[in-house]
Amino acid sequence: MDSRVTVINHPLIQHKLTIMRDINTGSKDFRELLEEISMLMCYEVTRSFQLEDVEIETPVCKTVAKTLTGKKVGIVPILRAGLGMVDGMLKLIPAAKVGHIGLYRDPETLKPVEYYCKLPSDINEREMIVTDPMLATGGSAADAIQLLKNKGAKNIKLMCLIAAPEGIKAVLEAHPDIEIYVAHVDEYLNDHGYIVPGLGDAGDRIFGTK
Ligand code: URA
Numbered sequence: 001m002d003s004r005v006t007v008i009n010h011p012l013i014q015h016k017l018t019i020m021r022d023i024n025t026g027s028k029d030f031r032e033l034l035e036e037i038s039m040l041m042c043y044e045v046t047r048s049f050q051l052e053d054v055e056i057e058t059p060v061c062k063t064v065a066k067t068l069t070g071k072k073v074g075i076v077p078i079l080r081a082g083l084g085m086v087d088g089m090l091k092l093i094p095a096a097k098v099g100h101i102g103l104y105r106d107p108e109t110l111k112p113v114e115y116y117c118k119l120p121s122d123i124n125e126r127e128m129i130v131t132d133p134m135l136a137t138g139g140s141a142a143d144a145i146q147l148l149k150n151k152g153a154k155n156i157k158l159m160c161l162i163a164a165p166e167g168i169k170a171v172l173e174a175h176p177d178i179e180i181y182v183a184h185v186d187e188y189l190n191d192h193g194y195i196v197p198g199l200g201d202a203g204d205r206i207f208g209t210k
Contacts, residue, residue: 027208038088074126081203085131112143124152135163138170
C-alpha cells in the first residue's frame with residue numbers, strides 16, 4: 001500500500017464496519033456506528049499533532065505536562081454523507097471548526113459545480129480534514145480538495161470509511177501531497193459506481209432515504 005494511505009484496521013473498527021455493511025442494519029444503528037468509527041479513526045488521524053510543555057499545578061504539586069500546541073483543525077464533510085463522520089470527530093476535537101462543501105458534476109462539461117461552500121475564514125492556518133465515508137471514483141474528494149487548496153488550505157487530510165482502489169489512485173494522482181485514512185480498502189467499483197462489497201449508498205443509509 002502507498003505510504004500516503006493509512007488503513008486503520010483496529011479490531012473494534014473492523015467489527016463495527018461489518019455491522020454497518022450488513023443490509024439488515026437500520027439507519028439508527030448505521031449512524032451510531034459511523035459516529036463511533038469516526039471517533040476511533042480520528043484518534044489515528046491526529047497522531048502527528050504536536051505537543052508542547054505547560055506548567056500546571058496538580059492537587060499534589062507543580063509539574064510540567066504535555067498539551068497540544070493549539071494547532072487549529074477544520075473538519076470539512078462533503079455533503080451529504082460526509083456529515084455522518086463529523087460528530088464523532090467533534091467529540092475528540094471539540095474546538096474544531098466545521099466547513100461544508102456540496103458539489104456535483106455538470107453532466108455536460110463534467111466539471112465540478114460547487115452548490116454549497118461555507119468554510120472557516122482561516123483555513124490556511126488550519127489542519128483540514130475532509131470527510132466522506134465512501135471513496136468511490138475519487139472525483140468528489142479530489143474536487144473538494146482542489147476547492148480547499150484554491151481557497152488557501154495548505155494542510156489537508158482525507159478521511160473515509162471505505163475506499164475503492166480506483167478512488168485512492170485518482171485522489172493521489174490529483175493531489176500527491178494528501179494523506180488518506182480509511183478503515184478498509186474494498187475490491188473494486190462496479191458499473192453503477194458502487195464500491196464492492198461496500199455498504200450501498202452511505203447517504204441513503206445514514207438519512208433513511210432511498
Ligand atoms: N457512494 C456510496 O454511498 N456508496 C458507494 O458504494 C459508492 C459511492
